[in-house]
Amino acid sequence: MRIGSAPGPEVFERLARAAFTRIPPPFSDHLADIVIRIEEFADEETLEAVGIDDAWHLSGLYHGRPLDEQSVWSSGDMPPVITLYRQPLLAEWSETGVDLEALVTHVVVHEVGHHFGLSDDDMHAIENGA
Template sequence: MSELQTFGRAPSLDDIAALAETAFQALPSGFRQLAGEVLFRVEDFAAQEVLDSLEIEDPFELTGLYHGVDIASRSVLGPSPAPSMVFLYRRPILDEWADHGEITLDELVTHVLVHEIGHHFGLSDDDIHAIEAAAE
């Protein structure tokens, strides 16, 4: 009789949140200080309204999202903005992880987190991709 191999369970929302917190704490302290009070939230998928507003049809195409007023657009004279939030979407992250067998889940969560914090700093997707390309 053959023995069944145990593969474990898929990482939960809490597991992804723990990976994101570990990734954030591993960032240089200056980067964390500049990020300030950014809240992290993990959901299975983006809400349909979010996907519609971004004109994304396939919910698996969005692994993360920054929501808030980026620090470059804030003003000391303006009203205090609501806390900035970084959303991480578990199912698209897991799907991308499965597709890219050469990276760990920790590395992917860190990548998505840093990308979204880049938006908090006022960087565009093109800016972030250029920084990533220069770092390679």
Template sequence: MTRKEFEARVRDAIDRIPAEFQAAMKNVAILIEDWPGPEAEELMEDDPDEVLYGFYQGVPLPERTADDSGMLPDVIYLYQRPLEADFPDRASLIREIEITLVHEIAHYFGFDEEILARYGYD
């Protein structure tokens, strides 16, 4: 899938997020990278066999304080090449883009891995 097509599928996934959640997302950038970079190295050290499809970098909403105002945007990274490698079928790739995006947005709202696993977003 070309980068342009991948970006279009990410936009489609964003459009399917309920409006009230979209409205609550403030100061968040969604970036597409080919592969995980330095921003994810620490996470990957814990499990070098783990394949990352996405990564949330920031301060989750429930943990923010008044001191956090004026900070740089939180970032949600989506990693195109690992997603394509593990989901070569177009339909499954599109579905996994959406699952990964929702997973990372949930971290922004303060959901941890345990809660996400309960709802099938692990």
């Protein structure tokens, strides 16, 4: 998608769902319960919890129990959620010129990595090795 008018939340949700379809098995077999949310910005509580001072610096967040920490004894948990923050993504899209679909896919794949228990350092190492 090229830079033009700012796409709405429904476009971001569609792009995020499309990103899920490109994740191969066996990983894709563990994504059915993840909820996708689109918000304009992270709230203050979220920013504080992840140690970020500026809402413009958070484009996505995974919230839930990673698969490697789940157990049959963990009942009553809410489903895992990937939240995409629309305004920071729009800013990055505008500033970098990266295709919006590629940008959303990158953020979704990163947050899916957290679902599988990978840390930011783990994912940076994987990206640098690719």
